[in-house]
Amino acid sequence: MNSSQFDTQLPDEIAHLKHDVAPKRDLWPGIELAISRQNSEKPHLNRMLEHVKQWFFAPQMSIAMGVAVTGLLLVVANNQQIEPQKSSGLVSQLTAQHLQQKNILLASFERQPALTVNWQQQIEELDQAAEAIRKALEHEPDNLALLKMLQQVYQQQIELIEVVHAPKWTQI
Amino acid sequence: MNTQTDTNNLVTIHTANDAEAVLIDLVKQGDTSAYRRLYEQYVGKVYALCVRLSADESLAEDAVQEVFVQVWKNIHHYRGDSKFSTWLFSMTSNVTISQLRKQKSWWRKLIDIEDEKVPEIPSDHAHNPHDHQGERLDVCLRRLPEKARIVFVLYALQSYRHEDIAQITGMAVGSSKAQLHRAKQLLKEWMSDE
Numbered sequence: 001m002n003s004s005q006f007d008t009q010l011p012d013e014i015a016h017l018k019h020d021v022a023p024k025r026d027l028w029p030g031i032e033l034a035i036s037r038q039n040s041e042k043p044h045l046n047r048m049l050e051h052v053k054q055w056f057f058a059p060q061m062s063i064a065m066g067v068a069v070t071g072l073l074l075v076v077a078n079n080q081q082i083e084p085q086k087s088s089g090l091v092s093q094l095t096a097q098h099l100q101q102k103n104i105l106l107a108s109f110e111r112q113p114a115l116t117v118n119w120q121q122q123i124e125e126l127d128q129a130a131e132a133i134r135k136a137l138e139h140e141p142d143n144l145a146l147l148k149m150l151q152q153v154y155q156q157q158i159e160l161i162e163v164v165h166a167p168k169w170t171q172i
Numbered sequence: 173m174n175t176q177t178d179t180n181n182l183v184t185i186h187t188a189n190d191a192e193a194v195l196i197d198l199v200k201q202g203d204t205s206a207y208r209r210l211y212e213q214y215v216g217k218v219y220a221l222c223v224r225l226s227a228d229e230s231l232a233e234d235a236v237q238e239v240f241v242q243v244w245k246n247i248h249h250y251r252g253d254s255k256f257s258t259w260l261f262s263m264t265s266n267v268t269i270s271q272l273r274k275q276k277s278w279w280r281k282l283i284d285i286e287d288e289k290v291p292e293i294p295s296d297h298a299h300n301p302h303d304h305q306g307e308r309l310d311v312c313l314r315r316l317p318e319k320a321r322i323v324f325v326l327y328a329l330q331s332y333r334h335e336d337i338a339q340i341t342g343m344a345v346g347s348s349k350a351q352l353h354r355a356k357q358l359l360k361e362w363m364s365d366e
Contacts, residue, residue: 006360013309013363014328020216021223023233028211031240035204038245 088141091134091150098154105158109165119164126157192256199247211240214257218264224325225268227314231275235268242267261330265340269322312362316355323348324355 133150140146192213198206218239222232242263250259313321322341326332327348332340334348341348 006356006363009363010328010356010359017309017329018220018307021220022216023219023236024229025233027215027233027237027240028208030237031211031244032204032208034237034241035207035244038241039202 088137090147091137091141094147094151094154095130095134098157101158102161105161109161112165114164116164119160122160123157126153126160129153130157193252196247196250196252196256199244207244214260215240217257218260221261221264221325221330222268224310224313224329225265225322226272227316227318227321231271232268235264235271238271239264239267265326265330265332269340272318272322308363309359312359315362316358319343319347320351320355320358323351324359327352 130150130153133146133153137143137146137150192210195206195210195213199210215236219232219236222235222239223229226232226235239260243260246263250256313325316324319341323337326337326340327334334345334352337343337348338345343351
């Protein structure tokens with residue numbers, strides 16, 4: 001066979017290759033076992049993270065991100081590498097500080113009418129998101145991304161309380 | 173008449189694609205029975221690619237299992253921008269090559285001396301002049317040295333570009349071209365030898 005014969009014959013040979021070749025043994029049971037194990041390992045964690053993701057991609061939440069990230073970078077700069085034993089303490093510390101700040105803020109706006117009616121529901125939903133992240137952090141205490149998310153959720157709550165009670169009107 | 177046949181074919185293709193999209197959606201929701209149907213639809217094609225890349229039935233079977241576990245894990249990354257089969261075969265190539273790398277022989281084959289050898293083939297896979305088209309090529313593919321075989325399969329059978337092959341295999345684009353040339357030369361030699 002010369003070169004040109006081969007060049008014309010090769011595509012024909014390729015076209016005649018079998019597209020489907022059955023493996024000699026049934027491979028499904030092994031796959032099924034692997035995926036069922038995988039499903040039972042972290043379903044709860046995945047659901048929690050999905051819940052958190054919904055929050056983070058909600059358009060109304062994106063505004064607060066810039067401020068949150070700045071704050072977070074300061075924290076990260078101070079904690080270049082968070083040790084696992086320290087991270088659970090960091091979560092408690094963050095939560096305590098946030099609760100204190102939130103309560104002070106709510107007290108200061110107690111007599112002031114809110115601009116929206118459902119702000120408390122939004123606060124509650126952010127609480128749920130924060131709770132989901134805290135639970136996820138119990139499984140992965142040294143997950144820096146989760147810590148960042150927690151801090152962002154807290155920051156969003158503060159922003160929300162401020163925005164609905166003391167809007168900053170644009171001056172023309 | 174032909175127009176009618178074409179229309180019928182188009183309708184069939186659309187229906188098949190729609191059915192597959194529904195299956196994929198169900199899989200994304202964690203439906204294992206839908207995943208089994210998707211598996212049954214593709215296992216033969218995935219295995220064919222694995223076995224052609226690896227020339228090793230046992231390794232190919234392991235790779236198929238790994239591919240379908242990875243697909244289950246990563247199905248949410250599939251957005252439908254390309255055909256599902258394209259995404260699946262890309263994952264298949266990556267997993268199979270990764271499995272080959274894990275084998276000790278892969279590292280040995282990184283040394284060029286080893287790669288010069290053309291492996292012997294078992295007698296039950298020996299070239300038979302009465303083999304049909306396609307079967308004959310399959311037998312010859314098994315004889316190709318590993319790198320030449322991988323490049324040939326990805327380039328000629330899967331229509332990958334040399335740049336893509338270089339990325340998957342970690343070899344230079346020039347090496348990919350050289351390996352393809354080598355594969356073709358060997359195939360020509362063997363397929364002429366009847």
